[in-house]
Amino acid sequence: xxxxxxxxxxxxxxxxxxxxxxxxxxxxxxxxxxxxxxxxxxxxxxxxxxxxxxxxxxxxxxxxxxxxxxxxxxxxxxxxxxxxxxxxxxxxxxxxxxxxxxxxxxxxxxxxxxxxxxxxxx
Numbered sequence: 715x716x717x718x719x720x721x722x723x724x725x726x727x728x729x730x731x732x733x734x735x736x737x738x739x740x741x742x743x744x745x746x747x748x749x750x751x752x753x754x755x756x757x758x759x760x761x762x763x764x765x766x767x768x769x770x771x772x773x774x775x776x777x778x779x780x781x782x783x784x785x786x787x788x789x790x791x792x793x794x795x796x797x798x799x800x801x802x803x804x805x806x807x808x809x810x811x812x813x814x815x816x817x818x819x820x821x822x823x824x825x826x827x828x829x830x831x832x833x834x835x836x
Contacts, residue, residue: 715827721791721798724822724829728788728802737770742828745769749834781807796824 715723720740727736737745747763754761759776763769786804803817818836822829 715824717796717798717824718791718793720824720827720829721793721800721822724798725788725791725800731786734770734773737766737773740829741766741769741832742825742830745829746831747772747833748831750836753834753836779808779810781809781811784813798822798824 724736724740727733727739743766744764745766747769749759749761749763751761753759757776757779759772763772784805784807787802789801791798791800799819799821801817802820803815805813805815807813816836818834821831821833821835823831
């Protein structure tokens with residue numbers, strides 16, 4: 715798949731709320747995920763996660779911290795060579811009791827039809 719095709723599929727799955735399917739279908743086995751240091755540290759997550767199984771485990775752990783999702787969004791992708799980016803966010807109540815609204819820019823690198831790097835800015 716081209717970068718555009720990967721980005722389009724990412725958006726289609728996101729609109730259906732199939733976030734785990736995004737990872738299993740579109741991510742490379744060697745995916746690298748980079749989170750902002752200030753956020754990762756405050757949430758007890760690693761800044762850099764390597765490998766599909768580790769990225770999926772991190773997503774499961776994050777989802778388990780959420781009590782209720784009040785809303786979420788993802789913009790249309792912007793394509794630049796082997797990269798695409800989206801603006802995304804969610805409004806949720808955490809099991810710890812605090813409600814939080816997250817807005818971020820996500821940048822993805824595509825190689826051989828799979829996402830090989832994802833990096834979040836927020």
